[in-house]
Amino acid sequence: MLRESKDDKVKEANVDVRTGRKWVAKSAVEDAESLLRHRDIVGVVTSGRLGFGNIHQPLWQSADTRHTRELVQQEVRRGKEDLQEKKKAVSTKQWKVSKSVLNLVVYAKKQNDADSALRSLEESLIDDYKEKVIDDPVIKDLSKDQEAKIMKLEETCEVEIDINKRIGLIKVRGLIENLSEAMDEVHKILRDIERQKQKQQHAKLVKDMVQWYFISVEDTGQKLEEYPPEVNLLLEQALKNNEPQAFFLDNSGNKYIVDFTNYEEYLEDDPSDTVAVLRKSKMTGSGFDMPSNWAAMDQNENIKIVTLQPADKEYQDVVKDFQTNMAGNYNSIVKLLLCQG
Structure with missing residues (x-):
């Protein structure tokens, strides 16, 4: 460094070192010296459980000219490497945010004070960080989409989730305020799955007793076509509730209307194109309604x-x-x- 020369004229020459547009030598040196002076003021600190005496740090103020120059060069090099690492992390296409990480450095005059601060921090985190377990047989029947929906809560609620479908168990870990929201969302998803399963079970029971058909006209004559179990249940419930009509959507999103007055089905966009519908009872004198709050039961389950x-x-x-x-x-x-x- 010219300003450290023993020759006063060289020291006061104020030579401008030309560098690239994105890096200025003068600013980099000033920043490095500022960091070194700050480090002298703070002194040697502890990192984690590493005790005092394990970290050796030369002092900027007491270093001779040669060591001062080396310290500045090391600090400039370290700053440039840190900047390159940050740019690399930002420009990487495949990066994603996973768990939040916070690095803490504890400053203290004595090792005991630093250890005490770390223990207090750990105890505080333990009190605020909990685990909840959900034990539900519905978990065993999760589809890949449903499982992915639950795992998505790791990102939205900032928690950790483990799913064990084999034993029907879900573990949710995180801070108390995040844990409560995540648990509510998981329960909502599981209840939706349970309701869907219950609806499918109900539809099967109805199908065993009543079947709705639409009559298609083909070249060979008329043909009875069964409605799917879910539509069959929908039509039977609407009729039982004395509703004048019911509607359902096909796989393409087209809306069909079933008129119980004329027992006809037609496309909502084309009411003139109708087909006849027919209801056949397979049993008489038997009820099939199951309580709405019941969970689905297998055929071989009595209780x-x-x-x-x-x-x-x-x-x-x-x-x-x-x-x-x-x-x-x-x-x-x-x-x-x-x-x-």
């Missing part, structure tokens, strides 16, 4: 024990009545079981 979730309305109603009648006479509610049969 099913279902664990109610805190988000379920039935769970909330039972807890409310229990707390009203047993106020002060119980410690806690572990879980509620519903016996179906």
Whole structure:
């Protein structure tokens, strides 16, 4: 460095070192010296559990000319390398945000003070970081799309999620404020799956007792075509509720209307193109409605024990009545079981 020359004229020459447009030597040296002076003020710090005496740091103010120049060169080089690493991280096409990471450096005069601060921080994090477990047989039947929807909550709710379909278990870990939101979302997804499964079970029961058909006209004559189980259930429920008509959508999103007055089906966009519909009862004198709050049951199940979730309305109603009648006479509610049969 010319300004460190012993010759006063050389030192005061104020030579301008020409560099590239994106890097200025003078600014880089000034920044490096500023960081070195700040490091002298702060002193040697501890990193993690590394004790004092393990880190050796030469002082900028007490270094001779040669060591001063080396320290500045090292700091400039380190700053340039850090900048290149940052640019590389930003320009990489395949990067993605995963878990948030926070690096902390504890400054203290004594090692004991630093250790105490770290312990307090760890205890605080332990108190705020919890794990919740969801044990539900519905988890075993998760599709890939449903599983992906749950795992998406890791990003939106900032939590960690482990799914074990084999044993029907989901573990959710994170900060308490994030954990509560994530658990609510997971329960909503599982309840939607349960309702869909229940609807499919209900549709199968209805199909065993009643079948709706539409009559297609072909070259060989008329032919009875069965409605799918879900549409069959929809039509039967609408008729039972004395509704004048029902509608459903096909796979292409076209809306079809079924008129119960004339027993005709037609496309909403073309009411003139109609086909006749027909209802056939397979049984008489038998009901098929299952309670709306029941979980789906397999054909070979006579009794099913279902664990109610805190988000379920039935769970909330039972807890409310229990707390009203047993106020002060119980410690806690572990879980509620519903016996179906």
